[in-house]
Amino acid sequence: MPNYIKVDPPEGYSSPGLFATTFGKVVGLARKNSIWPLPFATSCCGIEFMATMGAHYDLGRFGAERLSFSPRQADLLMVMGTIAKKMAPVLQQVYIQMAEPRWVIAVGACAASGGIFDTYSVLQGIDRIVPVDVYVPGCPPRPEQIIDGFMKVQELVGKESLRRRYSKEYKDLLESYGIK
């Protein structure tokens, strides 16, 4: 019994040696299976991410084998851990330096909402400074949950319109965060 799941091909015209579909679907398929994440690991959730990248849970299966610590070459900003208010402008700068298209996943309770640290020094959720695509709750979330969040990002990446980053709604979204 083979241990793989069959995935349906996107809609298109197929014939032996040929598969024709829309450009957007091909690009989406390629992008979603080769996401290069930027692990912005601050605290405990970062350790769970290290476990997720390890051989047992293996995020590399999903195409995220090549981590990038430089924002210029990364697709997905994975914020894992508590972000202090002093760190917030730094995180926003890292997000600004990423090239389009870019996605953000907030892993853990602290990145999503400040978590248990409702205090003067902790930013109460990174969505106060950067637009977030997927939130993974947990303190810390298990590797399976981080993988589930990553797969949701893959869904978003695969279905995204190629013109979304040039649209007015997206520009207004970035304006609302103060990002030019």
Added chain:
Amino acid sequence: MDNTFITGKLKTRFPEGILSIDEQKDMLTIVVAREFIHEVIHFLKENESLGFTYLTTLCGIHYPDQELQLGVVYHMHRFSDNTRIRIKTFLPLGNPVVPTVTDLFSGANWMERETYDFYGILFEGHPNLKRILNVEYLDYFPMRKEYPLEDPTREDKDNRFFGR
């Protein structure tokens, strides 16, 4: 050198500066008036027979029930026989100014910045007194005990998530 020798030397040198002396588990704790704190620390450091050459730490404290509410606590250490001593001064809330000890101990620089950051205690003569751990635009001093634990006017806690 035992504690009675230290207290004797301090009392003869500063008859009116030492406000109280206490001993807890062999560690001397002296409370000094604000005007004498710099000389007391200088004396403890420079006097050959005392020789407390290491400032272990200095920190702030806020006791809202006392008359002089804010305090600065210094811990000094002598390497020759591992003796420690604790020195406290208390300051009024309206005028929390105390002379700096950075001229005696360079290590006090960041510790005084942290005390200023959290308690608002101003160190006179400090070369660079600004916030060190908190964000610069914070307009209050977090470790003072004048804020309620649950403050409904703060926007940090979102009631939707806490069932209130």
